[in-house]
Amino acid sequence: MEKDNRKIRVECRKLLITRNELDLQWLIGSPFFPPLTILSTFRCIHSDPSGPDFHRESEEIRALLLKGFDVIGALIVGKSDTEKTAVRAIEAARKLRKVLSGSTNSVNEETIGAVADPDTGDIRFFVSETEGSTSLELVNSVSYDENTEKFVWETGCLLRCEIPIKLPFCFPVNKPADAENIFLRAVEAVIAKFKDPNVVYMVEASSKASSDVVQPVILRGEELDFDTALPNIELLDKAVHNSDQKLLPCAHFCLKNKSTPELFSVENADIIQISVLLNRSEKSPKCKAPAVEYFPAMEETRLLIVDFNLEVLCYAVQGIPLMHAVSKLVIPGLVDQLNLMKKMTLPNLLTQHPQLHPYHFSLPGIAHPITVAYELNYGETEMKQVDIRRSLHLRLGLPFDRPLIRIANALDLSTKDRSSNSSTRRGSSLLKDVHIGIPSSGVSGGSVSLVQGSYEYYHYLQDGFDDSGWGCAYRSLQTIISWFRLQHYSSIDVPSHREIQQSLVDIGDKDPSFIGSREWIGAIELSFVLDKLLGVSCKVINVRSGSELPEKCRELAMHFENQGTPIMIGGGVLAYTLLGVDYNEATGDCAFLILDPHYTGTDDPKKIVNGGWCGWKKSIDSRGKSFFLHDKFYNLLLPQRPNMV
Secondary structure: OOOOOOOEEEOOOOOOOOOOOOOEEEEEEOOOOOOOEEOEEEEOOOEEOOEEOHHHHHHHHHHHEOEOOEEEEEEEEOOOOHHHHHHHHHHHHHHHHHHHHOOOOOOOOOEEEEEEOOOOOOEEEEEEOOOOOOOOEEEOOEEEOOOHHHHHHOOEEEEEEEEEEEEEEEEEOOOHHHHHHHHHHHHHHHHHHHOOOOEEEEEEEOOOOOOOOOOOEEEEHHHOOOOOOHHHOOOOOOOOOOOOHHHOEHHHHOOOOOOOHHHOOOOOOOEEEEEEEEOOOOOOOOOOOOOOOOOOOOOOEEEEEEEEEEEEEEEEEOOOEHHHHHHHHHHHHHHHHHHHHHHHHHHHOOOOOOOEEEEEEOOOOOOOOEEEEEEOOOOOOOHHHHHHHHHHHHHHOOOOOOOOOOHHHOOOOOOOOOOOOOOOOOOOOOOEOOOOOOOOOOOOOOEEEEOOOOOEOOOOOHHHOOOOOOOHHHHHHHHHHHHHHHOOOOOOOOOOHHHHHHHHHHOOOOOHHHOOOOOOOOHHHHHHHHHHHHOOOEEEEEEOOHHHHHHHHHHHHHHHHHOOOOEEEEEOOEEEEEEEEEEOOOOOOEEEEEEOOOOOOOOOHHHHHHOOOEEEEEOOOOOOOOOOOOOOOEEEEEEOOOOOO
8 A cells, every 4th residue: 555645765875785685774763854764774783583683783773873863664685575574674673662762562653664675776665654553555755865964964963961970889798799789779870860850951062163152051850851752842943032941942052054065964063062960959048068978887898989981972953942852862862871881891890890982983874973882991903892893884884994983083072163174184284185176187078086085295305304306106105104094094103214114124125224225116115015014905007108007097997986095106216196087988088196296395285286296197188298108117006995994
C-alpha cells in the first residue's frame, strides 16, 4: 500500500555502506526534523544468524550518537521477499529503540524499513506507523539532498557540558567484594544530583563571532521539565523575546544570521556552554558556617577516588526552550556518559583506573558529530586502540586508510573565537595549500584530479639554509612528509636535509660521508626515507621521456582520486612536486599542477602563483613547447596511504 503524501528525505551522502547480503544498517534521524528524514546510517556489527545483539549494539550506539539524534529505522541488504525483509528491518529498529530508551512500552512512532538490492544498490522504502500496525506502506517518493550541512546547521546548534568529577568512596579492607556495589551506589548518587531540585545549570554562549554580549541564564533543577517527550515540545519563534528565562530558546545564544554557506558546518556551529552547579545552601536567608559530618568506620577501610571527566555534546534546534534542552538532552547525555565510564572502570576498580576522555569527531559523509571515549592509558598505536578504531570505521563505513578518528582529528571546541581562518598550520609559518584559487589549466573538457588534504610548501633557501642547485628533491620530500603530518598519519617533525641524509645512512643506502654533503637524491632515496620515517610504501613509475608523460595521465588521475598524496617527479638533477592533473581522455590533452621547489623568494602567495612557481603546466603549450623535456628520463614517486586507522 502507498500513500501519496509520504516522502523519504535522505540527508546523507552515502546511504548504502555495504552490499553484502543480509547486512543490516541502522537509519539515524532526529525528532527536530520532519518525520522520515534520514541523516546518517550506522552499520550493525554485532550479530549472528539469529539476528542482532541488541545489547551490544545499543551500548555502542548510545556512546556514539549525540542526544538530539535517534534510530528511526533500519535497512537490510537482501534479495528475498522485499516486504518480509522490510518487516524484519522495522522490527529490529523498534527493538533497538526500546533497548536504547530503556523502555518496554510499544514504539508508536513511524519507523522506516528499507531493503537494498545487493547487485544494483537500488533501495525500496517502507513505513510502519505504529508497532501494532499489520500493514506496510511503500514509499516511492524519495529525495536526496546535496546540501546536507545547511539542512542540519542552518537552524541547529550544539550544547556542550563539561564536568570533572572526583568520586570518593570507602569499602572494608577485609571485604573487597563489597567495593563494586559501594561504587555503583556512589555513581547512582551522582546521577540523582543531576535532577536535584537544588542543582543549578548556567547557560552561556561559548563562541560568538559578533560583538553582542549575552548574559548567562540560570536554570534551577526545580524548573526543569522531565516529563514532556521530546517530539511533543513546542518550538519557539527565534525572534520572540521571553522574559521568563527558562522559556528562552537556544537561539538566544546563537548568531542571528549566517551569511556564507561555509558557516553551515560542525566546525562553525553555534555552541552553547552548560555548567552544572550545586546550591547546597538553597535559599536560606541565614548565614551558615560550613559543617563537617563525621561517620566513624567500624572496621578498617580503604579510600578510593575515581576520576570521571565528562564532556557531553548534544544537538538541538535553535527554537527549543532552554529548560527542555537541559532536561531532555544535556542531563540524559551526562547520565549515559557517566554510565559508560562506570562500566569501563569496573573491571579495574581496585587496581589502575582507566584514564577515560570523550572526544568528538566530524567525519566525511556524516553531517552530525559523533562521540568516542578513549582510554588514554593506551597509546594510539597499541592494538587495543587500533581494534577500537577499526571497529568504528567498520560501523561508520569509513575507509581503513584514513586516520579519521584519531585524537589529533578531534573537534577543538575549547577556543572562544573560532571565526578566524589561519592559512598556516599552528606552530608553523610556512605557506599551506598554495594551489587553492589558481587559474584553470586551459584544458578544454578536462577532468581535474587533485591532492586531497593539506600540505606545506617547502622550497629553496627556507630556514636560512642554502640548498640552491641541489636540494629540490629534499624540498619535495619535505612537502610530502608535511602532507602525512597534516593528515595526522604521523606526528614526527618534518626532517631537515641532514636528518634525511642520516636516515639513508642508517639503512645502509649511503656511506657516512654522505651526511652534510650536497649530493642530489632521487625517487628511490625518497621512497627509502618515507618507508623508514613513516612506514609509507611508494610506487615508482619510470618514463623514458617527457613526451611520454601524458600517457600516464590516467594513472596519475587514479592516484589522486584514490590515494590523494602529493607526487615527486624527478628528471636529471631537477625535481618537482605534482599536486594534480587535468586530463581530457577523449582528446588526450592534459596539464600538470606543479609546485616548484626551486623558488628562492619570500613566502608571498601572489608572487609564487603569478611567477609560475605553483601552477598548471600543459603537456604541449600554445607555442608547441612542453614543460617536461622530450629527451630526459623521468621518475615519478607515488606515496601510498598506509593501511591504518
